[in-house]
Amino acid sequence: MLKFALILAAIVSLVYGLGFLLIPNTLVKLSGGSLVEASWLRWPGGVLIAWAIGTLMVFGKPEKQNIFVTSLALAHLLSGLGLLYSWIVREYDGATWFIAIPTCLLLILSALLYWSRSQAKKVL
Known part of the structure; x- marks a missing residue:
């Protein structure tokens, strides 16, 4: 389960990382949010x-x-909570799905990593 959690975390980080590094304004436009400095x-x-x-x-x-x-x-936990807070207090003005998906992904990944860490105590 640890390896599954790690590969999932790597994929999510890589996808968002490449998007933010290479095409940040495109992502902002897709979200419907306000443009920011790249x-x-x-x-x-x-x-x-x-x-x-x-x-x-x-x-x-x-x-x-x-x-x-x-x-x-x-x-992942702190990032997910940060997005959740922004969503709740309506700081985010883009499409709901664009904040809902990463918020859920981050919080689920955090729980999965904590749980799989406890399951892999002998390895870690």
Whole structure:
């Protein structure tokens, strides 16, 4: 289950990271949100790609990587909660599906990573 959670987290991070790094304004236009300076989305795109690469490295050799998996789960939790907050207080003015999908993905991935981490205690 840990490897499944890791590969899913890597894919999600890579997809969003590449989008934010390479075509941030296109994503904003697709969402129906207000355009922003591209640099405000490009640098988090780079961070997401780095998370994806690190996650793939841990996927290949998960032994003694508990701290990384815990950090990854926490990053997904905080990101999901941040999006949920923006959604609830109506800070977001784009299409609902464009915030609902990543919010749900991040919160589900966080729970999956925490759960699979506890299931893989002997490996981690």
